[in-house]
Amino acid sequence: MPSADAAPPDRNKRAVQCHVHKFGGSSLADAGLYRLAAGLLDDQASTRVVVVSAMQGVTDALIALVGSARAGQDWAPAWEALRQRHRAAADALDGDGGRALQSALDEEFESVRSELAAIFGDHSDAEALAAALPGWGEVWSSRLMHAALAATAPGWLRLDARDVLVVHPGEMGMAVDWSASRTRLAEWRAQHGSGHVVVTGFVARDAQGRATTLGRNGSDYSAAIFANLFDADALTIWTDVDGVLSADPRLVPEAVCLPSMSYAEACELAYFGAKVLHPQTLAPVQQRGIPLWIRNTRRPHLPGTLISLKSDPDGAPVKGLSLVRDMAIIELVGNGMVGVPGAAERLFGALRGAGVSVTMISQGSSEHSICCVVRADQAQRARDAVAVAFADAIADSQAQGVTLTDGIAVLAAVGDGMVGTPGVAARLLGGLAQARVNARAIAQGAGERNISVAIGDKDATRALRAAHAAFWLSPQSLSVGVIGPGQVGRALLLQLSAALPQLRKRSGLDLRLRALANSRTMHLDERGIEPADAIARLDGGAAEPVDLERFASHVRGEHLPHALIVDCSASPAVAALYPRWLAAGIHVVTPNKHAGSGDWTRYSAIQDASRSGGGRFRYEATVGAGLPVMLTLRNLLDTGDELFGIDGMLSGTLAWLFNRFDGSVAFSQLVREAQALGYTEPDPRDDLSGLDVARKLVILAREAGRVLSLEDVEVENLVPQALRAVSRDEFLARLEEMDAPMLARYREADAQRRALRHLARLDRDGRASVGVVALPREHACCHTRLTDNLVQFSTRRYADNPLVVQGPGAGPDVTAAGVFGDVLAIAQSLGSPCGMPLLHAGVPAEAHA
Numbered sequence: 001m002p003s004a005d006a007a008p009p010d011r012n013k014r015a016v017q018c019h020v021h022k023f024g025g026s027s028l029a030d031a032g033l034y035r036l037a038a039g040l041l042d043d044q045a046s047t048r049v050v051v052v053s054a055m056q057g058v059t060d061a062l063i064a065l066v067g068s069a070r071a072g073q074d075w076a077p078a079w080e081a082l083r084q085r086h087r088a089a090a091d092a093l094d095g096d097g098g099r100a101l102q103s104a105l106d107e108e109f110e111s112v113r114s115e116l117a118a119i120f121g122d123h124s125d126a127e128a129l130a131a132a133l134p135g136w137g138e139v140w141s142s143r144l145m146h147a148a149l150a151a152t153a154p155g156w157l158r159l160d161a162r163d164v165l166v167v168h169p170g171e172m173g174m175a176v177d178w179s180a181s182r183t184r185l186a187e188w189r190a191q192h193g194s195g196h197v198v199v200t201g202f203v204a205r206d207a208q209g210r211a212t213t214l215g216r217n218g219s220d221y222s223a224a225i226f227a228n229l230f231d232a233d234a235l236t237i238w239t240d241v242d243g244v245l246s247a248d249p250r251l252v253p254e255a256v257c258l259p260s261m262s263y264a265e266a267c268e269l270a271y272f273g274a275k276v277l278h279p280q281t282l283a284p285v286q287q288r289g290i291p292l293w294i295r296n297t298r299r300p301h302l303p304g305t306l307i308s309l310k311s312d313p314d315g316a317p318v319k320g321l322s323l324v325r326d327m328a329i330i331e332l333v334g335n336g337m338v339g340v341p342g343a344a345e346r347l348f349g350a351l352r353g354a355g356v357s358v359t360m361i362s363q364g365s366s367e368h369s370i371c372c373v374v375r376a377d378q379a380q381r382a383r384d385a386v387a388v389a390f391a392d393a394i395a396d397s398q399a400q401g402v403t404l405t406d407g408i409a410v411l412a413a414v415g416d417g418m419v420g421t422p423g424v425a426a427r428l429l430g431g432l433a434q435a436r437v438n439a440r441a442i443a444q445g446a447g448e449r450n451i452s453v454a455i456g457d458k459d460a461t462r463a464l465r466a467a468h469a470a471f472w473l474s475p476q477s478l479s480v481g482v483i484g485p486g487q488v489g490r491a492l493l494l495q496l497s498a499a500l501p502q503l504r505k506r507s508g509l510d511l512r513l514r515a516l517a518n519s520r521t522m523h524l525d526e527r528g529i530e531p532a533d534a535i536a537r538l539d540g541g542a543a544e545p546v547d548l549e550r551f552a553s554h555v556r557g558e559h560l561p562h563a564l565i566v567d568c569s570a571s572p573a574v575a576a577l578y579p580r581w582l583a584a585g586i587h588v589v590t591p592n593k594h595a596g597s598g599d600w601t602r603y604s605a606i607q608d609a610s611r612s613g614g615g616r617f618r619y620e621a622t623v624g625a626g627l628p629v630m631l632t633l634r635n636l637l638d639t640g641d642e643l644f645g646i647d648g649m650l651s652g653t654l655a656w657l658f659n660r661f662d663g664s665v666a667f668s669q670l671v672r673e674a675q676a677l678g679y680t681e682p683d684p685r686d687d688l689s690g691l692d693v694a695r696k697l698v699i700l701a702r703e704a705g706r707v708l709s710l711e712d713v714e715v716e717n718l719v720p721q722a723l724r725a726v727s728r729d730e731f732l733a734r735l736e737e738m739d740a741p742m743l744a745r746y747r748e749a750d751a752q753r754r755a756l757r758h759l760a761r762l763d764r765d766g767r768a769s770v771g772v773v774a775l776p777r778e779h780a781c782c783h784t785r786l787t788d789n790l791v792q793f794s795t796r797r798y799a800d801n802p803l804v805v806q807g808p809g810a811g812p813d814v815t816a817a818g819v820f821g822d823v824l825a826i827a828q829s830l831g832s833p834c835g836m837p838l839l840h841a842g843v844p845a846e847a848h849a
């Protein structure tokens with residue numbers, strides 16, 4: 001176990017004379033954990049003061065005992081169980097066989113038994129006893145910790161805080177009587193010496209000398225108070241998290257542990273729901289400028305979070321985000337309030353009178369309305385109080401009325417560095433806009449440390465994740481799902497695996513493969529899968545039956561700013577989902593031709609969803625695989641050219657077959673080879689029937705604004721009639737039936753010194769056709785190699801001499817490269833919501849994953 005007494009040396013250079021440590025209940029659940037905690041304090045250089053909470057669950061058990069006694073129920077078995085738990089821990093910890101410790105505990109358990117009996121019997125002291133009784137857990141815990149420490153080093157003292165700490169109830173909870181407490185501590189030290197001390201957390205005495213507690217979360221408060229009373233140079237709160245996180249990790253998987261923050265930042269976050277610290281805790285340390293560390297008992301090698309006077313000067317403007325749920329907006333609207341002094345005073349006076357605490361206030365400069373956010377359980381009371389206060393004005397129509405909107409949450413961005421930094425609000429609101437979260441009200445004080453936004457509660461998690469992404473992630477962070485790891489999909493995954501580290505380094509592009517599916521199973525991963533390992537997951541234990549609805553909503557997520565689905569299937573059913581995905585803001589990239597060439601209504605729905613601010617749709621690889629065919633056409637049209645026609649070879653498979661077929665090898669054998677090389681469609685009849693090329697022609701025509709459908713294309717089908725309706729497997733088994741007709745066709749062309757080529761043509765007047773043609777051998781299409789596609793665009797600018805795109809037009813690698821190019825084009829077009837550079841580079845809080 002590494003020593004961890006002082007804060008890590010590089011982060012706290014000051015020599016520490018007195019260091020207060022506080023251990024929470026989760027760090028003290030059993031004897032083993034007391035030993036672990038004691039082992040963290042083996043540094044001899046400073047005086048150590050250890051403040052302890054009760055063992056995990058003990059305070060709740062004591063509160064329940066009080067409840068049972070009050071209700072006249074039998075509390076004895078629960079009391080006995082608690083006693084046995086402490087006896088067992090004492091047995092395990094105490095060096096002298098547990099006798100001294102055991103008898104002290106027994107004595108105190110007897111006191112608790114008497115107190116419970118008094119509460120049960122409704123004794124005159126019952127209320128005071130009931131209030132103080134939950135503090136016994138800390139007393140017992142201090143005995144156990146003392147035993148654990150005494151086993152590591154001699155001379156440890158034990159201080160019962162009830163002997164020195166004097167408190168009284170204040171407006172904001174228990175307030176310390178500093179002067180009396182300081183005097184009592186000095187007396188105690190004079191009597192017991194100034195060695196290392198174990199102190200009971202949570203408990204204190206009131207001015208009358210009666211035992212009491214500091215209230216919920218009081219142990220942290222005790223630690224801060226004793227750090228102040230002991231004039232400590234450092235306070236470490238040991239807990240079960242790595243430090244203060246940028247957001248609640250249960251809601252934001254990408255939350256990062258913050259290395260440092262100022263007291264002011266910590267207060268803002270604590271007020272706004274960050275669970276690590278209670279706001280009250282900070283005041284006693286802040287007053288004396290004592291640095292406070294939050295560290296993880298189970299991961300003491302981690303530095304934790306340092307909270308001190310100054311925020312890290314090199315740190316990011318926003319330190320954390322917090323969310324408060326279950327709120328409501330009260331709004332008062334009135335023409336008669338404009339320029340009238342005192343309306344706000346009347347409003348807030350009414351709320352004060354109703355005992356309603358106001359979380360957030362917002363008023364536009366027109367003074368026409370004023371709204372505030374209050375807790376939902378106080379909202380009706382608040383509304384009624386304001387309505388009464390403005391009853392006259394409402395009756396005179398000077399105020400239009402008071403409205404209550406419930407179902408509200410408040411999201412706050414907090415950070416000292418926000419002061420004077422332009423663009424923080426833009427970034428926050430831009431992130432929310434991107435997640436389609438509506439801001440109902442906004443407030444930022446002149447202190448500029450906190451921007452609070454009231455949003456619909458149903459949007460709360462999405463808003464928090466979007467805001468977190470806006471500040472902590474690269475604006476080019478994409479959550480990616482891949483469908484169809486077949487020939488093309490697999491090649492894409494390998495290309496992603498090889499290229500992503502460089503892309504991340506060079507351009508901040510952060511592509512995270514978070515989902516993969518084939519036609520049977522899918523694997524969803526929260527943080528991201530290494531693409532090269534992804535396929536294995538589809539057969540592993542983590543795979544589940546495919547459900548593309550859930551697939552899409554997982555990819556969409558909420559904690560990454562952008563989502564993208566790559567469909568590498570050839571499935572029309574998958575293509576039918578694009579309009580919904582695009583409308584949900586998910587970008588879609590695909591080599592699947594069904595969307596671009598299929599049903600016109602679906603095609604229009606895709607274009608509409610994409611155009612109306614949804615996700616972007618790119619399908620360059622559907623024509624010419626990795627060749628820039630669509631891009632070239634788009635550029636021609638976007639720059640004002642006019643398309644007259646398209647001719648050429650659009651099938652890689654057919655180009656390769658006719659390049660190879662010379663009668664020496666059976667046509668069927670070549671088809672099988674093309675299939676094995678990954679050139680053909682999953683069903684090679686799509687190529688041989690001319691359908692695949694017809695699809696490409698339709699895609700190009702539509703891209704050029706023509707209304708063309710597959711039925712409009714004249715298609716020559718090379719598949720013999722008898723093989724058209726059979727299953728794919730049967731077709732492959734009977735492929736040889738194509739040999740004779742194809743050989744005859746070849747010989748006929750060869751006899752005329754011609755070569756067979758599969759051509760596609762789109763005329764100026766909209767006629768479209770595809771089929772095999774016997775071309776003179778000197779024709780350009782006869783001077784191509786392997787899978788070359790050759791696409792000629794005749795346009796107004798390229799009328800006499802068409803623009804030609806030529807190159808390999810099929811194969812998994814080149815197609816995957818075309819798909820990857822589309823993914824990059826989308827990723828590179830995504831900026832931060834307000835164009836600001838990234839503000840953060842955080843360390844993922846993997847402990848909370």
Ligand SMILES: NC(=O)C1=CN([C@@H]2O[C@H](COP(=O)(O)OP(=O)(O)OC[C@H]3O[C@@H](n4cnc5c(N)ncnc54)[C@H](OP(=O)(O)O)[C@@H]3O)[C@@H](O)[C@H]2O)C=CC1
Pocket residue numbers: 483484485486487488489517518519520546568569570571573574591592593621622623625652678679680681682809810811812815
């Ligand atoms: N090969 C090439 O040169 C080119 C191909 N393309 C296009 O690329 C796409 C992929 O081709 P290719 O890789 O050769 O095809 P494959 O047959 O090798 O792979 C298809 C993949 O899609 C999956 N799949 C099929 N139906 C569904 C479904 N309903 N839901 C989820 N997954 C499904 C399959 O899963 P399972 O294994 O479970 O069946 C398989 O993983 C096709 O659309 C093709 O037109 C475009 C240009 C060039």
Ligand SMILES: N[C@@H](CC=O)C(=O)O
Pocket residue numbers: 622623624625650651652653654679680681687692809810811
């Ligand atoms: N099977 C197709 C693949 C590309 O779309 C072809 O051969 O062209």
